[in-house]
Structures are given as structure tokens and as C-alpha cells.
């Protein structure tokens with residue numbers, strides 16, 4: 117290996133454990149708890165302080181900590197075991213991909229997304245879309261797909277959520293130092309850094325490409341905060357979803373067009389292009405431009421591009437789909453359409469969508485028109501998407517619209533509690549993680565004694581209480597005041613979790629519709645209930661922020677205080693704690709606005725049953741024994757009526773089903789009916805809503821048919 121100048125920034129590591137540095141630069145550590153525990157053991161306080169980021173950890177740790185740990189035989193054994201696992205993982209030739217597609221070589225799938233939720237120390241995601249992309253990349257690595265991911269590294273990330281004393285959300289941005297995260301400049305084969313250029317109105321913008329290694333898979337992230345960009349352009353990739361519409365066009369131009377150019381400069385020639393949501397859809401224009409420049413006609417080029425492209429839509433709400441007015445697109449692309457050999461009208465027609473306010477260039481229409489496979493992210497969402505985009509296929513009925521569905525899943529290793537993993541190792545055999553989508557295998561879990569599951573769940577709830585109290589304490593330290601309410605939460609009380617983006621359609625305040633009824637439920641002396649809330653709303657979404665403020669203020673009211681808390685800064689770390697530690701996962705969106713939802717899938721994997729509206733993924737999962745349904749499978753024209761009906765159904769289900777099942781105990785104190793529901797939730801959801809099942813579907817239905825087409 118050549119001298120790595122980064123090493124100069126690190127505390128010298130004893131040779132015996134020197135590979136901790138190599139490990140820090142492969143996000144494999146982020147889904148292997150035993151790898152994270154190595155760093156944690158060296159200095160637990162510092163590990164918290166650097167927010168579980170091994171690169172920063174290795175820079176800041178004091179040398180004497182290394183000297184102590186390297187004398188600890190038990191640690192050295194763990195270190196050797198982790199490094200052996202890591203080597204076996206990276207070097208393995210017997211993988212899902214080689215088993216299912218033996219002999220297939222030279223095919224690469226390029227996956228574009230505006231956000232990637234990899235780990236809490238890398239704040240380049242905002243919510244479900246990003247978490248899904250992050251999980252997709254990790255599982256692509258586990259399955260050994262020939263895969264490369266492309267996006268932005270946002271130096272100021274998504275914001276950190278703070279609440280003021282009144283519960284009003286404000287945003288904190290801190291600048292990320294790239295030397296502090298597991299990223300390094302992407303290099304060409306001959307060792308050159310990669311900078312791409314893209315034309316924007318009146319100037320050329322440059323973006324430098326960084327590389328993050330995710331197991332076997334590279335994640336390439338662009339950054340525009342470089343010389344010689346203007347100060348304004350340096351800010352372009354500063355924040356996720358910052359700025360106005362013009363800034364968005366500029367960002368999406370760099371993502372789609374710059375992203376293709378980055379791959380080209382690195383000598384990567386994808387055979388499959390997957391656009392995760394429409395933000396990256398300009399990439400099809402760049403691919404077409406390349407072909408036209410080689411002499412192809414525009415029509416042929418479009419056909420060719422289309423045959424290699426896959427598009428996944430996630431947004432059943434029309435306003436959530438980017439659509440730009442023609443004059444704005446004209447400003448950005450007037451020099452581009454001549455390179456495609458077409459005029460303005462022909463260009464606009466590629467993505468034309470009529471809106472109430474006039475014609476627009478719509479990213480989703482662009483992506484649909486130029487892809488060969490298109491899908492929504494649950495069966496119900498597929499149906500909704502076919503209705504939304506039917507106008508693009510005027511000769512087809514809604515059912516015939518060529519948009520199918522592949523239901524989302526979650527990356528098992530990233531979201532499973534280590535305490536439960538031990539139980540699964542025992543029950544399912546040590547190779548179970550390589551067969552997570554095998555539904556038969558999971559049935560062995562029925563034989564695990566209820567006491568084993570229940571004891572583990574009690575432990576997980578206690579851990580969560582400690583976490584929630586510490587987070588709450590820190591918030592008040594930060595505000596410089598004593599806690600408004602203390603003590604909070606109790607260890608043996610049935611605990612509901614509600615954590616998601618506070619977009620208004622998710623109706624975070626639904627459970628407060630009838631305050632007196634709620635208070636009676638929470639404060640039943642024999643069968644009390646408590647609720648933990650968390651969630652951010654978009655910095656520009658004031659209605660969402662009002663919801664947060666309401667929940668916060670209600671959590672201080674007599675009759676609710678101490679039983680309801682709002683945790684600040686919902687991120688991957690908070691999500692991980694909640695989905696494994698609560699008893700019930702509450703989900704009450706306004707149907708049918710939830711495309712899939714994945715947090716409930718994480719919960720069910722941890723034996724946390726869902727109490728959910730039959731929206732998104734839940735109608736496919738719910739079987740009457742693995743959780744509960746709120747409301748009916750119907751649509752409403754009157755939202756107030758919908759909210760009331762759903763709220764009443766929520767209260768009734770809690771009172772009549774959820775609470776009795778939890779509190780009815782046998783002589784040994786075990787709630788057998790409850791544990792059966794937990795088991796059923798794991799057995800039915802863990803395989804079916806795994807990222808493994810999801811990517812197998814993408815690969816078998818989309819990626820490989822496209823890659824192998826003659």
C-alpha cells in the first residue's frame with residue numbers, strides 16, 4: 117500500500133490493532149454491531165461524543181487508551197474475530213449474486229438518489245427515501261450485486277432539529293469536515309481525483325467526487341464546495357433540499373448530468389440505470405446526448421436510453437413531484453437541446469405536464485417516459501401511481517398503465533437489536549442472515565419459549581427508557597434549564613412509538629382528537645400506557661412544525677405529562693433505539709398517502725407489532741394475528757370525517773385489543789397472547805419485508821433482464 121497521508125491526522129495506533137483504521141473506512145462497520153463495539157470499548161464516552169463515527173474517534177482518542185486496550189486479551193480476541201469476518205465478507209466468492217447469476221460479468225447497475233441514509237454520523241438523508249437508498253446499497257453489497265451508487269455529499273447535511281421552550285422547531289446546521297467521515301476523494305485507475313463540470317446558466321459549475329466504501333460497493337458523492345466555483349455555487353450542494361426552485365433545478369442538473377459524467381471519468385460503464393425518485397431524471401438527457409453526439413438520431417437515442425433505465429416513484433402526493441416552469445428549464449437547457457438535435461418544443465415535450473398554472477417540465481413524467489421498468493413501492497401505491505400517471509398513457513385504462521410495484525423492505529442487520537439477534541442465532545441457525553427472505557426458516561421462531569422473547573423485550577424496553585431519559589436530560593442541559601417534567605416514563609408500562617417525518621398527512625396529532633379518552637387510556641392505574649414521539653418537519657413546512665409544537669405542548673399538560681414525551685432530532689440512531697425498544701409501532705397516515713412506510717417494517721422485525729392504518733405496506737402484511745388495523749380500507753372525500761372515524765377506531769383497538777393482550781399475564785407474569793403476536797409479527801414480516809426480498813425482486817424482474825438483453 118502507498119503511504120496514506122490521512123494517517124498523519126490520526127493518533128498512532130499499535131500495530132496489533134492497526135486495522136481499526138482500515139475498518140473505519142468501510143461502512144461495513146455501520147451494520148455490524150460487534151465492529152462498532154470495538155471502538156466503543158476503547159473509550160465509551162468519546163464514542164458517544166463523536167456520535168459513533170469511527171473516523172473522528174480515531175483522530176480524537178488519546179494514545180493511552182490504545183495502550184490499555186491492546187493489553188486486553190478479550191478485546192484482542194474480539195478484534196481478530198471482527199477482522200476475520202470482515203475479510204471473509206469482502207473476499208467471499210460464494211454470494212447470492214454468484215449463486216443466482218453464475219458467469220455474469222461486466223454488468224454494472226448504477227443507482228441514483230438525492231439522499232442516502234447510511235449512518236447517523238453521515239447526515240446526508242432526510243427521511244424514508246434516504247433510509248431506503250442507504251439500506252439498498254448495504255444489501256446490494258451483502259448480495260454482491262455489481263452495483264455503484266451516486267448522489268451528493270452535503271457538507272451541511274440535513275439540519276439538526278432543536279425545539280425551543282415552546283416546542284417550535286428550529287434548524288441547526290453544522291459544517292461537516294470530510295476528513296472526519298469515512299469518505300475519501302474518488303480516484304481514477306491512474307490515481308487522479310475526479311472533478312466533473314456541468315453547464316448552468318451563464319457559467320460552468322464543478323463538482324468533486326468523493327467515494328465511500330459500503331462493504332463491496334462504492335458510493336460516489338459529489339460536492340460543489342470547491343474552487344473555482346462562485347460562492348453561490350459552492351453552496352449548491354451545501355444542504356439537502358435547501359433553496360428555491362431554481363436551486364433545485366441546478367442541484368438536479370448536477371446530480372443527473374454530473375453523476376453520469378462522474379461515472380464516465382471513473383471508467384465505469386453501467387448497463388442498468390436506476391433512478392430512485394425523479395430528482396436524478398436529467399440523467400436520461402445526458403445519456404441521450406452522448407448517443408446523439410456519436411451520430412445517433414434523437415429518436416433512436418431515446419429508445420436506447422429507455423431500454424436501460426429503471427424508475428421508482430415514491431410520491432403519491434402530486435405536490436411532492438418536482439415540476440418546473442418552462443422559462444426556468446429554458447434558462448438551464450437552451451444550450452443543451454441543440455446537442456440533442458432537437459428544438460425547444462421537442463425538448464419540453466419529453467416531460468411536459470399541464471398544471472393549473474400552466475405547462476411544466478415534470479421530473480416524474482421525464483422519468484416515466486424514459487424508463488423501461490417503472491414501479492411504486494407497495495401494491496396499493498402502485499395502484500395509486502397508475503391512477504396519477506394514467507394521463508401519460510391516454511390509450512390505456514388505469515389497470516393497464518405500465519407502472520408495477522415492488523414493495524419496500526429494510527436491511528435486517530442495520531435495524532435488528534443485537535439482543536434479539538442472539539435469540540435468532542439460537543433459533544434459526546448461524547447462517548440465517550444469509551437466508552433472511554426464507555419464510556419457512558422463520559417459522560422455527562414459533563418454538564422459542566415465550567419467556568425468552570418476553571425477557572428480551574423487557575430488557576429492550578428498559579434500555580429505551582434509559583436512552584429517552586438521557587436524551588431528554590441533554591435537551592434541558594442544552595436549553596440551560598431544569599427539565600419541565602421529571603420523572604418521565606416508566607419501565608413496565610405499555611409503550612407506543614410514533615416516529616416519522618412530521619408531514620401533515622402522517623397525522624401525528626390524531627391520537628389527541630379526544631383528549632379525555634386519551635387521558636383515561638394513559639392513566640388507567642392497572643393498565644397504563646405511554647407514548648414516545650419523535651420526528652422532524654421540513655424547514656419550510658410550518659404546518660408540520662405546528663404539529664410538533666402541539667405534541668410538545670400537550671406532553672406538558674396535566675394528565676399527559678410524564679406519559680408522553682417528544683424526543684428531539686429523529687435520526688437513524690433515534691430510529692434504531694425506538695424500533696427495538698417500544699412495544700407497539702403506531703402509524704396513522706391519511707390513507708392512501710403513505711407510499712410504503714418502512715419504520716413499521718423495522719419494528720416488526722424486532723417483534724414490535726404494528727398498530728396501523730391499512731396504508732402503504734401494511735395491507736400486504738396484516739393477517740389479523742401480527743398486529744392491528746386502524747380504520748377501514750376505503751377512501752373518504754371528507755377529511756374531518758376520515759380523521760374522526762380513524763381516531764375512534766384507534767381508541768377502540770387500543771382499549772379492546774392492544775392493552776388487554778399486553779396486560780393479561782400468566783402465573784409466571786408472562787403475557788402469552790402478547791408474545792404470540794410479537795412472534796407472528798417477526799415470522800410474517802421479517803422475511804417478506806426484508807431488503808433481501810426487495811432487491812432479489814429488483815434484480816430478477818428489472819436489473820438482470822435489462823442487463824442481459826441482447
Ligand SMILES: *Cc1c(COP(=O)(O)O)cnc(C)c1O
Nearest residue numbers: 243244616687688691713714715
Ligand atoms: C425508517 C426511517 C424513516 C422512514 O419511516 P416511515 O415509516 O417511512 O415514516 C424516516 N426516518 C428515519 C430516521 C428512519 O429510520
